[in-house]
Amino acid sequence: MIVFRDVLIFAGLVALAAAVIASLFPVGEGASPVPACSDCAFKLTGGYWIRQYGNYAALYLGTREAARHGWAYRADEGRPLRIGENATCDTAMYLWVVGGVAYVSCDGSPPRFGRDVLGPKLPFVDVRINSDWRRGCDTTIRFEANLTESLGVEVEVYDEEGRLVASATGTIPGSVSFSIPMAGVYRVHIYAPPLFDEWHTLTAQVRISDLLRARVFKSNDTQDLRSSTSLKIFDLTNYWKKGYTSVTVHVNPAGVSFTLSAPAGAFADFLLAWEDCPNCDPADGDMYVDEVWRLTFTQTNIVLTNIHSGGDFWHEVYVTSQPYGRVLIWTWNKEGPKLNSYTINWFSTIVWIESQDSTMNARATFVKECYWG
Amino acid sequence: MWSLAYGLIAMAVVAFVVLYAAAHAPNFTTVNLADQLYGAKKWIAEYLPSFPRVDVTSRFRIFVNVVRVVRANATAYDYDTRQWTTFPVYLPVGYRLERAGENVIYQIYLNVTRCRYTALPWGEPATLYEIELRHSLDQLPWLDVYAAVPHNLTQYYSWLHSYYTAWRRPPAVGLTPRVGADEAFMELVKAEHILVYNATSDSAKLYVAAPAAALYVLLVDYPLKLPLTCPEQIASALSESQRSDTPVIGPPSPR
Numbered sequence: 063m064i065v066f067r068d069v070l071i072f073a074g075l076v077a078l079a080a081a082v083i084a085s086l087f088p089v090g091e092g093a094s095p096v097p098a099c100s101d102c103a104f105k106l107t108g109g110y111w112i113r114q115y116g117n118y119a120a121l122y123l124g125t126r127e128a129a130r131h132g133w134a135y136r137a138d139e140g141r142p143l144r145i146g147e148n149a150t151c152d153t154a155m156y157l158w159v160v161g162g163v164a165y166v167s168c169d170g171s172p173p174r175f176g177r178d179v180l181g182p183k184l185p186f187v188d189v190r191i192n193s194d195w196r197r198g199c200d201t202t203i204r205f206e207a208n209l210t211e212s213l214g215v216e217v218e219v220y221d222e223e224g225r226l227v228a229s230a231t232g233t234i235p236g237s238v239s240f241s242i243p244m245a246g247v248y249r250v251h252i253y254a255p256p257l258f259d260e261w262h263t264l265t266a267q268v269r270i271s272d273l274l275r276a277r278v279f280k281s282n283d284t285q286d287l288r289s290s291t292s293l294k295i296f297d298l299t300n301y302w303k304k305g306y307t308s309v310t311v312h313v314n315p316a317g318v319s320f321t322l323s324a325p326a327g328a329f330a331d332f333l334l335a336w337e338d339c340p341n342c343d344p345a346d347g348d349m350y351v352d353e354v355w356r357l358t359f360t361q362t363n364i365v366l367t368n369i370h371s372g373g374d375f376w377h378e379v380y381v382t383s384q385p386y387g388r389v390l391i392w393t394w395n396k397e398g399p400k401l402n403s404y405t406i407n408w409f410s411t412i413v414w415i416e417s418q419d420s421t422m423n424a425r426a427t428f429v430k431e432c433y434w435g
Numbered sequence: 436m437w438s439l440a441y442g443l444i445a446m447a448v449v450a451f452v453v454l455y456a457a458a459h460a461p462n463f464t465t466v467n468l469a470d471q472l473y474g475a476k477k478w479i480a481e482y483l484p485s486f487p488r489v490d491v492t493s494r495f496r497i498f499v500n501v502v503r504v505v506r507a508n509a510t511a512y513d514y515d516t517r518q519w520t521t522f523p524v525y526l527p528v529g530y531r532l533e534r535a536g537e538n539v540i541y542q543i544y545l546n547v548t549r550c551r552y553t554a555l556p557w558g559e560p561a562t563l564y565e566i567e568l569r570h571s572l573d574q575l576p577w578l579d580v581y582a583a584v585p586h587n588l589t590q591y592y593s594w595l596h597s598y599y600t601a602w603r604r605p606p607a608v609g610l611t612p613r614v615g616a617d618e619a620f621m622e623l624v625k626a627e628h629i630l631v632y633n634a635t636s637d638s639a640k641l642y643v644a645a646p647a648a649a650l651y652v653l654l655v656d657y658p659l660k661l662p663l664t665c666p667e668q669i670a671s672a673l674s675e676s677q678r679s680d681t682p683v684i685g686p687p688s689p690r
Binding site (some may be wrong): 070374 | 452456489493496535537539541571664
């Protein structure tokens with residue numbers, strides 16, 4: 063027991079003496095030398111500090127020089143020490159030595175090598191845009207993201223003249239819906255800083271295709287275009303968009319006209335004027351007035367309305383209508399249906415106007431389309 | 436009694452010295468930047484096929500770890516229905532990738548800015564790619580560029596089509612299902628390339644001359660491999676009739 067006590071006392075005194083002597087020795091000979099290495103990280107506790115000299119940086123423990131490095135940087139500030147500048151920490155000093163250069167940090171944040179060359183870095187947001195053609199070009203923009211909190215998003219829709227026609231707000235993740243009231247080309251602004259500041263083009267239109275002896279006009283046309291054209295289609299949508307309350311359309315060389323008043327809530331509006339005979343009707347006032355129909359796309363339907371019928375030949379007007387297919391809706395000078403107004407609950411239709419002289423038979427396909435450019 | 440007191444005091448002194456020495460001994464680990472860099476690139480290479488694909492340029496500018504793609508239509512022979520079919524594919528044309536190791540930030544930005552047909556000095560037709568390259572580390576340790584020349588483009592697209600039918604999402608040329616999975620359909624040839632640094636900006640230009648028949652070029656910053664295509668060239672190649680060649684009946688097994 064006594065021996066054990068004496069050994070302990072002796073060991074304690076030796077350790078104390080060793081610690082005191084070690085702190086007096088120069089580099090590398092103490093009890094706790096800083097290993098010399100070119101690529102390592104240290105946590106140094108105690109009175110360590112670094113001083114930058116003209117050609118090297120010295121790491122001191124108290125007054126004793128413990129190691130030398132090429133140059134010293136502050137890892138937290140990312141700048142090199144000036145000559146004669148000291149770097150010290152309160153509790154612990156974190157030191158990275160990479161390629162002989164020392165990086166000092168007091169909070170343990172490691173130095174990072176590599177510049178930022180990418181600029182903004184945001185989480186990915188998935189954007190899906192859907193337009194429902196059957197309704198009035200109802201558009202839904204869906205945002206999917208793995209954001210930690212939701213972010214507000216504004217969507218604004220401007221028409222060709224820069225007027226705001228629709229706006230909606232929502233969140234990311236989430237969705238935003240709006241509807242396009244009339245055919246046209248729209249600019250859509252998706253704004254959710256800093257994730258989005260984007261402009262898109264949304265085209266909402268009625269595409270008229272598959273024309274047989276038919277032509278589309280944006281304004282009056284009084285010419286006799288027979289043999290090539292028996293059906294004149296006047297697109298009135300732009301007049302209603304400009305705010306006119308009524309429009310008069312002149313259809314033949316005599317200037318016979320039809321006056322239409324602005325429809326409420328129409329997506330697109332057309333006047334159809336048809337001639338039934340290839341070489342008769344020398345009196346100019348009878349041309350293109352044998353069947354006159356108005357075709358209006360509302361938000362959800364297509365409505366055909368008879369405005370005028372005339373002439374000596376028999377006529378037949380057919381349309382395609384879901385789910386019935388080709389339907390005879392109007393006859394003139396013969397037995398058959400006499401529906402002077404017909405509604406199609408669909409976004410597209412084909413119109414046929416036929417007579418006993420089949421060389422004047424005309425056809426046109428109308429399709430409502432909404433797409434992103 | 437006294438001996439016990441001496442003993443306790445001595446033990447306290449020893450314990451203090453040992454603990455003090457242990458607490459003040461420099462605590463060190465090695466820093467291996469090369470390993471960290473390799474780990475960062477390997478991580479990107481592993482997740483590259485699942486990174487989002489964006490075809491809107493403004494989104495490519497802000498999102499990170501995304502692939503910029505151009506949507507195109509490819510013609511394939513469907514071995515199930517035994518007829519020709521057209522399906523959408525994505526053509527990768529840019530990358531914005533980042534992965535940080537503990538001490539290394541690895542960032543690479545690639546963007547095909549231009550590409551066109553050209554002729555090499557000895558008259559061989561080639562596709563010249565101009566690729567914008569930004570890199571977070573000043574010196575690329577080594578950059579290899581290969582051109583992937585398909586043995587039979589129809590067969591390759593028919594193989595991609597099997598992924599389209601399985602996933603119902605457009606596959607990406609060179610990336611689906613992972614980089615290098617198409618080695619049975621492609622021959623990798625070394626492509627001539629030159630890297631032009633710009634003293635006033637971070638952005639360097641990489642010019643690559645690939646054989647005209649190449650479907651994509653493969654940039655290798657080992658172990659990361661990044662395929663880049665030239666959409667204009669592929670579009671013109673697709674418009675030429677791919678249907679003239681006879682398909683091999685019997686599905687090539689997707690691996």
